[in-house]
Amino acid sequence: MSYLSLTDADRAEMLAAIGVASVDELFEQVPAGVRLGRALDLPPALGEAELARHVEQLAARNVHTGVELSFLGAGIYDHYVPAVVDVVLSRGEFLTAYTPYQPEMSQGVLQAIFEYQTVICELTGMDVSNASGYDGCTVAADACYIAKHVSDRRTVVLAETLNPQVRQVVKTYAPGFGLKVVEVPHRGGTTDPDELGAAAREAAAVIFQQPNFLGCLEPAPDLAAAAAEAGALPVAHVDLMSLGVLEAPGAYGCALAVGEGQSAGNWPSYGGPHYGFLAARGEFVRRLPGRIVGETVDADGRRAFTLTLQTREQHIRREKATSNITTNQTLLSLAGLATLAWLGPEGLREVGEACLALAQYVRERLPLEPAFDAPSFKEVALRTPLPAREVVRRAREHGVHPGYALGRDYEGMDDVLLVAVTERRTRADVDRLAEVLAEVCR
Amino acid sequence: MSYLSLTDADRAEMLAAIGVASVDELFEQVPAGVRLGRALDLPPALGEAELARHVEQLAARNVHTGVELSFLGAGIYDHYVPAVVDVVLSRGEFLTAYTPYQPEMSQGVLQAIFEYQTVICELTGMDVSNASGYDGCTVAADACYIAKHVSDRRTVVLAETLNPQVRQVVKTYAPGFGLKVVEVPHRGGTTDPDELGAAAREAAAVIFQQPNFLGCLEPAPDLAAAAAEAGALPVAHVDLMSLGVLEAPGAYGCALAVGEGQSAGNWPSYGGPHYGFLAARGEFVRRLPGRIVGETVDADGRRAFTLTLQTREQHIRREKATSNITTNQTLLSLAGLATLAWLGPEGLREVGEACLALAQYVRERLPLEPAFDAPSFKEVALRTPLPAREVVRRAREHGVHPGYALGRDYEGMDDVLLVAVTERRTRADVDRLAEVLAEVCR
Amino acid sequence: MISEPGRAWPDAPLLFERSRAGRRAGRPPQPGLPVPELPPGLRRARPPRLPEVSEPELVRHFTALADRTFGVDTGFYPLGSCTMKHNPRLHERLAALPGFRDLHPHQEDEAAQGALELMWRLQEMLAEIAGLPAVTLQPAAGSQGELTGLMLMRAYFADRGEERDTIITADTAHGTNPASVTMAGYRLEKVETDARGNLDLADLRAKVSSRTAGLMLTNPSTLGLFDEGIEEVARIFHDAGALLYYDGANLNAVVGISRPGDMGFDIVHYNLHKTFSQPHGGGGPGGGPVAVRETIEPYLPVPRVVREGDAYRLDSDRPKTIGRVRGFAGPFGVFVRAYAFIRAYGPALREMSEVAVLNANYLLARLRDVYELPYDRHCMHEFVLSARGLKREHGVSALDVAKRLMDYGIHPPTVYFPLVVPEALMIEPTETEPKERLDGFVEAMRAIAHEAAESPELLHEAPHGRPVRRLDEVRAAKQPVLRYRFEEGPALVEAG
Amino acid sequence: MISEPGRAWPDAPLLFERSRAGRRAGRPPQPGLPVPELPPGLRRARPPRLPEVSEPELVRHFTALADRTFGVDTGFYPLGSCTMKHNPRLHERLAALPGFRDLHPHQEDEAAQGALELMWRLQEMLAEIAGLPAVTLQPAAGSQGELTGLMLMRAYFADRGEERDTIITADTAHGTNPASVTMAGYRLEKVETDARGNLDLADLRAKVSSRTAGLMLTNPSTLGLFDEGIEEVARIFHDAGALLYYDGANLNAVVGISRPGDMGFDIVHYNLHKTFSQPHGGGGPGGGPVAVRETIEPYLPVPRVVREGDAYRLDSDRPKTIGRVRGFAGPFGVFVRAYAFIRAYGPALREMSEVAVLNANYLLARLRDVYELPYDRHCMHEFVLSARGLKREHGVSALDVAKRLMDYGIHPPTVYFPLVVPEALMIEPTETEPKERLDGFVEAMRAIAHEAAESPELLHEAPHGRPVRRLDEVRAAKQPVLRYRFEEGPALVEAG
Numbered sequence A, B: 001m002s003y004l005s006l007t008d009a010d011r012a013e014m015l016a017a018i019g020v021a022s023v024d025e026l027f028e029q030v031p032a033g034v035r036l037g038r039a040l041d042l043p044p045a046l047g048e049a050e051l052a053r054h055v056e057q058l059a060a061r062n063v064h065t066g067v068e069l070s071f072l073g074a075g076i077y078d079h080y081v082p083a084v085v086d087v088v089l090s091r092g093e094f095l096t097a098y099t100p101y102q103p104e105m106s107q108g109v110l111q112a113i114f115e116y117q118t119v120i121c122e123l124t125g126m127d128v129s130n131a132s133g134y135d136g137c138t139v140a141a142d143a144c145y146i147a148k149h150v151s152d153r154r155t156v157v158l159a160e161t162l163n164p165q166v167r168q169v170v171k172t173y174a175p176g177f178g179l180k181v182v183e184v185p186h187r188g189g190t191t192d193p194d195e196l197g198a199a200a201r202e203a204a205a206v207i208f209q210q211p212n213f214l215g216c217l218e219p220a221p222d223l224a225a226a227a228a229e230a231g232a233l234p235v236a237h238v239d240l241m242s243l244g245v246l247e248a249p250g251a252y253g254c255a256l257a258v259g260e261g262q263s264a265g266n267w268p269s270y271g272g273p274h275y276g277f278l279a280a281r282g283e284f285v286r287r288l289p290g291r292i293v294g295e296t297v298d299a300d301g302r303r304a305f306t307l308t309l310q311t312r313e314q315h316i317r318r319e320k321a322t323s324n325i326t327t328n329q330t331l332l333s334l335a336g337l338a339t340l341a342w343l344g345p346e347g348l349r350e351v352g353e354a355c356l357a358l359a360q361y362v363r364e365r366l367p368l369e370p371a372f373d374a375p376s377f378k379e380v381a382l383r384t385p386l387p388a389r390e391v392v393r394r395a396r397e398h399g400v401h402p403g404y405a406l407g408r409d410y411e412g413m414d415d416v417l418l419v420a421v422t423e424r425r426t427r428a429d430v431d432r433l434a435e436v437l438a439e440v441c442r
Numbered sequence C, D: 001m002i003s004e005p006g007r008a009w010p011d012a013p014l015l016f017e018r019s020r021a022g023r024r025a026g027r028p029p030q031p032g033l034p035v036p037e038l039p040p041g042l043r044r045a046r047p048p049r050l051p052e053v054s055e056p057e058l059v060r061h062f063t064a065l066a067d068r069t070f071g072v073d074t075g076f077y078p079l080g081s082c083t084m085k086h087n088p089r090l091h092e093r094l095a096a097l098p099g100f101r102d103l104h105p106h107q108e109d110e111a112a113q114g115a116l117e118l119m120w121r122l123q124e125m126l127a128e129i130a131g132l133p134a135v136t137l138q139p140a141a142g143s144q145g146e147l148t149g150l151m152l153m154r155a156y157f158a159d160r161g162e163e164r165d166t167i168i169t170a171d172t173a174h175g176t177n178p179a180s181v182t183m184a185g186y187r188l189e190k191v192e193t194d195a196r197g198n199l200d201l202a203d204l205r206a207k208v209s210s211r212t213a214g215l216m217l218t219n220p221s222t223l224g225l226f227d228e229g230i231e232e233v234a235r236i237f238h239d240a241g242a243l244l245y246y247d248g249a250n251l252n253a254v255v256g257i258s259r260p261g262d263m264g265f266d267i268v269h270y271n272l273h274k275t276f277s278q279p280h281g282g283g284g285p286g287g288g289p290v291a292v293r294e295t296i297e298p299y300l301p302v303p304r305v306v307r308e309g310d311a312y313r314l315d316s317d318r319p320k321t322i323g324r325v326r327g328f329a330g331p332f333g334v335f336v337r338a339y340a341f342i343r344a345y346g347p348a349l350r351e352m353s354e355v356a357v358l359n360a361n362y363l364l365a366r367l368r369d370v371y372e373l374p375y376d377r378h379c380m381h382e383f384v385l386s387a388r389g390l391k392r393e394h395g396v397s398a399l400d401v402a403k404r405l406m407d408y409g410i411h412p413p414t415v416y417f418p419l420v421v422p423e424a425l426m427i428e429p430t431e432t433e434p435k436e437r438l439d440g441f442v443e444a445m446r447a448i449a450h451e452a453a454e455s456p457e458l459l460h461e462a463p464h465g466r467p468v469r470r471l472d473e474v475r476a477a478k479q480p481v482l483r484y485r486f487e488e489g490p491a492l493v494e495a496g
Ligand SMILES: Cc1ncc(COP(=O)(O)O)c(C=O)c1O
Pocket: A325, A326, A327, C081, C082, C141, C142, C143, C144, C174, C176, C177, C218, C222, C247, C249, C250, C271, C286, C287, C288
């Protein structure tokens, strides 16, 4: 109620100007039969102070990473979100603007998106990036929609080591696209290039993840080569925070690179909102979904930015559009831009090396055997002597969340725990985890 | 270290432009005998993530009002700070600007201060306000400095019911001003106008507080009248949040009104930074300390705002200045402006009425006798059957901070507890306090 | 660095142009442990050319970009169909509470009860608002809600063994509707709008058949008009065994007044960033929950948020589900804001819609004599004017009007949409605007109409008071430059 | 509402002009309890005319005012003596942690250990930086630090039974120094600056006597020059039994390089909002801790933060204390920021000062051929130029230069201070500025010198690109309007 701005006097004047006696008259176009003849059954209005108190009480009932030492990852990571992000998120102009349809009103957000696109291209080694997809799942579906249009094949291949949620979303979307989904099982934690290549022979695209969901580094260049050789578009699902130390998908021949942007600049936030990124080789630019910002000049020849190649989009192309996406995840992607710019090339490399070093330490220090031999980036799958979910339950009683129970998604992995580290974990944190695991796995 | 912006190449170029081989040469003007021949003995540098973690750990060791039901007041109150305040505090332009010496660069902050001055004048019933003093203590000393200059009397009278910290600060400053401080004891929780008038006969000014530190409403109009009659300037120390329901000092003849602004728009923040306000009748305007913003026009005749009457100030008048104040509390005072504008006249009245109602409920509901008969605004002094500090200690074990032990400041009041409420407390909160007090006072 | 002293909007260099080799802001923690070697070929060969900028310059950069961006916080933003209402700042505080912000989505349900309860309560409140019993919060935006809805239809009909391949939309439909139809694998059929701005019932009857899976409709329509025949429309589809989908983009007009479920819709999406005040963030994020009738509930995406006694949990054990449409249970931070928004109003949400409609009708009443009104009715929360008259008489287009509004400190309305209105100006003031802002808009629009006659070049060349003048959009599309080129790459990115 | 379409800075109405009777934003909680009557005469008779504004308009109002304000986040702000460095945004997060922000200052010591530890550690670090053993954090700003220091001197001499009534300051001293002297009840004596910019030792020797309580000195001075004779200066005062007070406003030049205690100062204040990055907030808040030698420690204000074993507490039991100078233990939020700042640098704080000095000398080197340099030496963290030449030759004043700088997007330096330099421009770049910003300033200053010769009227009439042009300051002071007049009051507030 407190967000309305009209006074009683305003209302009276306005009704007079309209020429009606009451607001009800304006609603006469709503047939009587479909009117709600009662008040909405909603809890009573709260003033700001009471509302704040109520919601704070809800928030207090969650166990967050500030109160529990957490090794949860499995797609969402607690990399450090620097304070410069607050500048982006707290500026009312960014926060309360919408899609920059009118470029003269929105040069700032347009320029920022252009910078974001550049950063995504640099990291992935690609030529073009859109201005964001919903998340790391839907951008994989977007990649399939592109592949469907540039190929006459009607299958997509997913490595089983691709994030299960990503695979689920692709499977939800695929029937509408007229695509069949084939999955290629892992072999000891990673994907076999030959097996993938074989499966790809009928496929429009192949999607694999680097580092993969089981915490292993895939032989990504070999996977991409196998897919390409089979005539399928190789699509890498990657983690931006790894790309200071891991090779860019563009450098090993991928056609597209997609991923979940959360790790770069967004808080876990119980799953969202975050941003999905999607980058491609130049040849696919007119098939990309969503907003793309381009550079041009204004009437005075001054550099200016604008949404471009809009003939791809739903508001122009309608049923022939490359996607239905409209509202996207711009603000979150700009938080990503700020974070990556704050890190710079050195910082990003350092984050990657911290992850590598800590993951190695996890392997060596914890009283559990690694489930797979392949090297890790920031996650390690470990065998547990009792069900991993039970290990989680017990460890949490000691104030430590030891990681993700892979049995949630993979059959036969009930005794596998996926432990994640980021640069925010320390040696001492891993030591503490080792202690707790020793205690609860006895 | 991460806040520096020069690269090695920059440094080299700059040294060359200066014509020196190293930065050390620039420091040759520092005599060898006073140079620090070693590194500073400070803990090693922390990166942002580590620093954040370290400081968060310090913060976590404090018991704040989010984790303890608190009835602490005694000068600092947890009135609700609305979210519009965040707009003021988070805008880099307000945050990182300094005193608006160059009005063309600072019309925004100047206008906001002008609005603040207006709000302070309205609330206190005064003609002029400065742009803020340090806090509720130092503005009382400022009032004495004004009084010293407009009177040839050399005493100031303080009611004993004036906040002890305020009195202490006045006593610290007074010798430098050449003023003697006389205190007038309370009689049953309030000040006797006749006694105050008698004491004021030699005084340049009289300062009393409404509502007073013991939680009682003073006969403020009578006190002001007594002071004025004795030829002393009546100065009221007031709480902005009370002025929606309590009479404005200007309306009962005060020469100045001062106070601590924290309750309006600032968090407790362990004592600061907050703002002190100081308002006066027009005749004193050229004796006011600190910044004052005035309205004027620019070369095009457009309305504009600027610091004015600067001949009062230290940078112009130096040893003859009305004060030495330079850096003040502008940002905090603008948070006050935003809060008071958010409340509006109705909201401020409602806050006041909520306080009155809850204080009355405290009187009736708690299992302790009020120490004084005078009515309360938002604080009530209660007699405890054991030392009040012991009551505090025990109640805190139940997660409730029951209030301020007045024995900290007043002799003979070891068994008096000052319980504060604001509009953020509920009936249920008071009920809970009643329960805990019943339990611990058994 | 110095260009044109006195210019209000100095040029803003790109981050990459601010970059200097060796400069940096962040220094991540180093664990002091050996860094293992990577297998050959996996290590990055060439470092990414991220900008190298110090923190002070980074802050200034984003401050400068924000200054070149116009938001609701800057001024009036009557962008039709987008519901650019005030975004309460409290919500930013709430979404940033550590108990929400730092909560991992894989956290065990018993350690996320506050978050789950908030989602469950939000579902319940949204259900009451739509008049439909079951809600999924998962979809990321309205468009994804649409797609989800269409997938639900497919699952529903597949389960019943019916083969239906066509979705009907209005000719006034938003572009997302037909785009979603295609993405969902359906065939599109369009139905016309009649002279009063309602669906043409004759045309509709002719097109609905046993192949029709359903209708997608925005009501009030993108013309800002409530479909007066909605009951008959619903009957036609239901009689044909088809379903009705409600595009909730315009829900702001009817909350507490008329519920989509009561209108006969079977599936509804909400745009949390429109009706329920999630800030639009320069393009997003949003939220697109979907509500459905009992009969469609079994197909909703997983996970669902369910309540059992006093406990809440995520439930993925739904055999008939269409599956998952995005990660986790949805954009949780958006839910915090929507929840807070609804709790702030309570049942008075109705008043929100009433004022939205009042504000729109006030503008309509005050502008109808200078701009053409294609459908002469009271409007709902928005309305569409046509600049056709100005075009004909003075050669001034809707775009010219839009650009000139910028000089009056107002964000232009949506233009050239809906397609059925030539030179369309689609105006949605929202309920949070005070009368003075509305009057300011009226004055500006009237002044512009006057200028169109007196000095049309002023409009053709507008804007005059923004950081840039009108852009060469053709060049942007014909010679696309879609990333910074580091003074080395080709002018065109799209080589192929 | 519409004034001059296309104007970059539309007029900003006052909150009171945005006010409409009956409108409101906040609705405080109501306890649902009866409101007791107040005794006669105590109830407010006439409601205060606070603005009546809705929340959306309130947000827009402050957004618009921020847009009309220039901060360090906006651009280069070389305001001499004020150390306008970058303010790390992390600090705002930290100061807002609930454990700090919502901590009541009367909380029991045992429940505020984190806050007390932070303060104690800050004291220790500040002590190391000043080279003096005991620190009080209490003073609210530099000026209050000065006053505190003078009170300490008085207490010290009183305790020793010495009667001393005079404080000596330099003729380059900041206005707060003499103002503080008077407020502390001392007599002021001024000593001259010699041709190299040092204190004139002969003059000094002549003025120091047994009546001298002490010296107040800024070192480096407000000319940006380190006093090369500081050791002798200290000797003169100490030999006379007097004390030396260090005005720490310019500490940014010498952290880790030379410590005031080692220079011979007995009492030092720090400006946390200068050297240690507390944002200046449009005028404040600040922080002005004071460090002293052992001999002066007993007189420090109460409460003091002390450590006992592993515990920290506030100690007010100090019989010789001068008393309290403000509420509680000081501006705690400022301490959080200063603490974080020092911890971010660690011993590399020295580098901070080195770069501050390097940046200043670079500007000096690049500007000395176009503006006069009154003291031909390397400077420290700031330097003073004179526009005397421009004035003489082209009639262009330091003020004109300052105003014209605005058109180049740069905040003017401090002007007309210190008083010993005519047409002074006092320039302090700080360590956080990148070379490009310095070069931009050089270019602007050189371009302005050129403009002064070519088109001086451009400078006299500057600024041209700000929300307002030059102000009628005389009118502001002669006909003071110091509050909004609600269309009723007299034009002048000051009636008397
Ligand atoms: C009528 C209509 N339908 C659908 C959409 C798509 O919603 P979203 O942007 O949330 O994906 C919009 C939003 O622009 C709209 O206006």
